[in-house]
Amino acid sequence: MGEFMTETQQNPSPAVEEPPHQGPAPVGQEGPPDGQEAAVILEEARISVDPELRRAVASLPDSMRRVVRYHFGWEHADGTPAAGNAGKAIRPALVLTAAEALGGQRTTAVRAAAAVELVHNFTLLHDDVMDRDTTRRHRPTAWTVFGDADAVLAGDSLQALAHRLLADDPHPASSAAAARLADCVVELCAGQHTDTEMERRGPDDITLDEVLAMAEAKTGALLGCACALGALYAGADITDVEALDAFGREAGLAFQFIDDVIGIWGDPRCTGKPAGADLMARKKSLPVVAALASGTPAGAELAELYRVPYRDGDLERTVLAVERAGGRDWAQLQAADRMARALDHLCRAVPDPEAAGGLLSLAEFVTRRST
């Protein structure tokens, strides 16, 4: 990755003083991002999956339901209805769009799509407890409102609900989907283990390979699983299922690169997190580890900063150190590279560009999003 590192910024990015709602530059694409088609796909996925999700959550006992409804943004902490911001439904959209791309019916894959979204939210609930993250989707995290125990139990219940949906699904692919989803959960857990374990290590003690493997397990695995489940529900053969998994994994890694960039240089009004929160918490995100491993003076300065807890006024220096060490440029190039790999996998399974269009739009959306 050395070649991507540059101490001199040719076109210095505006970093924290960036104007609101602009976000990072488009990745691996020319011209301005056009999220139009993706926005439609995401909205359709939400409309399809939301009733299934709400039905599943409604089946929970009171004590679990209130935590989950709060977490999904359907209720306030006091149980009164809320407008709701349950996230972008990227994973359910991938399931449904993959099913369609492989010649299946979207409607038959709705339960699988809901199951993937339930697993995603189970991991969010648990990760927030472990990471002591206090904000999610612009609101206090569930554990800060209901306590650690209830957040963990609500997560446990969501994992169970996900498997419940698949166990009840008469579709011939539902067992294979359940097996794949279970494997994915294990991979997500291993990824989260590595993440928490790495947080305890010093800044000089993390390799890029480790952080990439962690990102693949934490983010790539579930996006890959979502695509693979769509393919399974379309009756695709194992080669195409694996190609869709690989597509989703690579797109997921691209997503993670951009997400980490946004976590540092994004607008907090869009991200829903305080500016630089990850840096202040000394998180070893992809651009940070790349910067630490860059062998540049800025990388050494970043390591110095990371060796001690955050002190007032450090944020701007930290942001600049990551940028000057090439962390931002590298992450954006990596995102483009992963997207290229994702498209290769997609082309193998879905050579017809029209059939592949929806998945392509979603993949571009996640690597272009400014929120």
Add this chain to the structure above:
Amino acid sequence: MGEFMTETQQNPSPAVEEPPHQGPAPVGQEGPPDGQEAAVILEEARISVDPELRRAVASLPDSMRRVVRYHFGWEHADGTPAAGNAGKAIRPALVLTAAEALGGQRTTAVRAAAAVELVHNFTLLHDDVMDRDTTRRHRPTAWTVFGDADAVLAGDSLQALAHRLLADDPHPASSAAAARLADCVVELCAGQHTDTEMERRGPDDITLDEVLAMAEAKTGALLGCACALGALYAGADITDVEALDAFGREAGLAFQFIDDVIGIWGDPRCTGKPAGADLMARKKSLPVVAALASGTPAGAELAELYRVPYRDGDLERTVLAVERAGGRDWAQLQAADRMARALDHLCRAVPDPEAAGGLLSLAEFVTRRST
């Protein structure tokens, strides 16, 4: 429950000074307990299920596997092999024995039995974190060795593994079993929620109904589910499946009554827990809540003791207060009553005493055990 409460002990039980290895008096039975047949069934179940469990755990990534192998007693904390004490395999034994009792083949239900055991251990891992319990099966709990995050993640992985086993199982009942097991997980979570939530309340603020409902959810549900899964794997109709579930639930409640009695009056060398640990932690176990609700002077004294944290020397007074308020007698009578109900349910589904013999032995074992 008033009639079971007695301030005067006709046959005062020896409480804490009880001789070792004797345990509480047999419940609802005449003559000494004979765990012979149950011991054979449990050992056979362990032999059948152990390879399946070990294979499933071996499929986990390194980071999860070491926590799980430690938790099961197969490894020491440093990863060296341990003699192993993975618990009594009551739940797998119930699955296999129920399958046989309903005319099915034990061998076909081995994966389901392993799945139930994995779910049981997932909940133990999580409950120990929430309850801050430091000892399990005579060893430090997983979270004390590996930290909260890894214990939670290992539990998450075990739930996933349980569903993985059923998803892979070609038996025609596997989907119905997976749905039932998922529902059971949700019930276990709700039970654990009630448990942790009750611990935060004062001693006067807990009703017997609540603590009974909690015990049914936390203990009865999974024993019921184990029996129901066995029935499903035998191809039983829904009436018999439900009867087996009810049998397991009632036996599970009987078990919990006895377990709580043992938790107070049992020999720590057998229980693996320090004497009176639950009382010192001010846990609202069934005999304690019964004693608190007894309206007796001893119950009032117990409430006084429970209003403040444990102080050195209180233990003997606390034990005696529970006993004098009738908590022990009540719990033992309740255990006998639940056993009678369990047998009613069993007779409905399995009228042939010979076919029902194994389940009967197991139910008697759990309400007689002194360890």
